[in-house]
Amino acid sequence: MAIFTLFIRKYRYALLTVLAVTAILTVALQIWWATAVYAAEDQFIYLPIIQKPEQVIDTSNQIKNGSFENGWTDMPPAAGNLINQQPFEWTLFLIAIGDPLFDDPNTLAEGTPESIHKKSDQLPPQEQPGGATPLILEGDYVYKTFHFGSPFGTELRQTVTGLPSGTEMRITVPLQVHLHGETDKYGAETSLWINDVGGWANGFEMGDRRWCKHERLAEVPANGELEVVVRMKSKWASAKDFFIDDVYMLPSSEPSPYPNMPPCTNSLHLERYQTAVKE
Secondary structure: OHHHHHHHHHHHHHHHHHHHHHHHHHHHHHHHHHHHHEEEOOEEOOOOOOOOOOOOOOOOOOOOOOOOOOOEEEOOOEHHHEOOEEEOOOEEEEOOOOOEEOOEEEEEOOOOOEEEEEEHHHOOHHHOOOOOOOOOOOOOEEEEEEEOOOOEEEEEEEEEOOOOOOOEEEEEEEEEEEOOOOOOOOOEEEEEEEOOEEEEEEHHHHOEOOOEEEEEEEEOOOOOOEEEEEEEEEOOOOOEEEEEOOOEEEEOOOOOOOOOOOEOOOOEOOOOOOOOOEO
């Protein structure tokens, strides 16, 4: 006990200094903690959270005037004073007489097709909406391109802009051909091209006087644009009629607008984003 008392007396100032410093550090630490964790009495300080804006995908049809109900522009007169109709929102292209057909350099166009809108009351009763073999899928009009007896080629083109990049879209194009007794399966052909990727279906695959669909998937590139091109051609000097109606572009997460319509062809390698090849 005497030794302990002697130790305290000898080092009392040092011990007091240590206790004082400890007390000061304890108070300082409490003040720092309160300042760092609390902005006010009951309010925490949180680190900022950066959130990426949610991408909103429009699930409505992105094709404009896909059912050809919104009118047209009369084209300049073609051979024989033929007036063709360019649908609003679409660009119509007709292969000039003497030029080769699409993807067929050895066959030249010999006539200018007539490309017009057909109204329901201009069709026979069985081809009107509700008839046995309707030629109109939606609305009151269908678009028709035809020639009574010469090789020809017709193209409809539309570029859809403002699409969210990286989104996968489904493009559906219903088509019908009237072969008029054609005996060559390549005598009439149709095709769908998305940003220059696509392929052809021949008339025998499509079937005579029935609706079929070209349906493709495509991913929207960085520029947010998908170009849709539909081509129709007749190779020989015989009559051909092509019809197109109710074209759609929807996100692939949405159901197909025509799930039960047969495809125009099963012989294309429809691998996504690669050029289709005809077997």
